[in-house]
Amino acid sequence: EVQLVESGGGLVQPGRSLKLSCAASGFTFSDYYMAWVRQAPTKGLEWVASISYDGGSTYYRDSVKGRFTISRDNAKSSLYLQMDSLRSEDTATYYCTTLQLRSRGYFDFWGPGTMVTVSS
Amino acid sequence: DTVLTQSPALAVSPGERVSISCRASEGVNSYMHWYQQKPGQQPKLLIYKASNLASGVPARFSGSGSGTDFTLTIDPVEADDTATYFCQQSWNDPRTFGGGTKLELK
Numbered sequence A: 001e002v003q004l005v006e007s008g009g010g011l012v013q014p015g016r017s018l019k020l021s022c023a024a025s026g027f028t029f030s031d032y033y034m035a036w037v038r039q040a041p042t043k044g045l046e047w048v049a050s051i052s053y054d055g056g057s058t059y060y061r062d063s064v065k066g067r068f069t070i071s072r073d074n075a076k077s078s079l080y081l082q083m084d085s086l087r088s089e090d091t092a093t094y095y096c097t098t099l100q101l102r103s104r105g106y107f108d109f110w111g112p113g114t115m116v117t118v119s120s
Numbered sequence B: 001d002t003v004l005t006q007s008p009a010l011a012v013s014p015g016e017r018v019s020i021s022c023r024a025s026e027g028v029n030s031y032m033h034w035y036q037q038k039p040g041q042q043p044k045l046l047i048y049k050a051s052n053l054a055s056g057v058p059a060r061f062s063g064s065g066s067g068t069d070f071t072l073t074i075d076p077v078e079a080d081d082t083a084t085y086f087c088q089q090s091w092n093d094p095r096t097f098g099g100g101t102k103l104e105l106k
Helices: none
Strands: A005-006 A011-012 A018-025 A033-039 A046-051 A056-060 A067-074 A078-083 A092-100 A107-110 A113-119 B007-013 B016-026 B032-037 B044-048 B059-067 B067-074 B083-089 B103-105
Touching: A005 A092, A018 A092, A018 A113, A018 B067, A033 A067, A033 A107, A033 B007, A046 A067, A046 A078, A046 A092, A056 A067, A078 A107, A092 B103, A107 B044, A113 B103, B007 B016, B016 B032, B016 B083, B016 B103, B044 B059
Parallel strands: A011 A113, B007 B103
Antiparallel strands: A005 A018, A018 A078, A033 A046, A033 A092, A046 A056, A067 A078, A092 A107, A092 A113, B016 B067, B032 B044, B032 B083, B059 B067, B083 B103
């Protein structure tokens, strides 16, 4: 059974940093692209970043480029999101997802999410 | 970015058929996918590439469409289907989601 479990969320002041982690199990982690998708309170879903099988290629939405860094450790079956210079608009639940590249990319498995609140 | 427009909410009775629409601001070929999100839970993939049922999803769910207009159909609707349904396109970068349609049971 595929399991994705996020951790590292919390309350952080604007301008500070936070690092999210995602522990994966139940599948061969290195066989999947991975991604972070976020959802602001009572809002819709928004793709944040994705990473290739070996971490050699990374992709970001414009609003987080230069501030967020996605990475992975295949030996530990773990995905990460380093978030710097946080803004209030980054407040959201962050989901770790697998990214299925068939059909050019849909998100087939999701973790339960970790909440990030950016506020002074 | 490609904007996906969904109706905000629908209310139906159990046993009825419901169609949830998603309109794209530009063509996305058949690369539209659907997710179900129950209150307090993470989204779950229902349909990929317009009409393909994801593993373990009941055959009551089906998808159709191409280009700019897509539909998720549930027939018959059950009480457990109370949720918000999101569409997502993967033809244009960046991948984008619709605002979601909240399905309520009467």
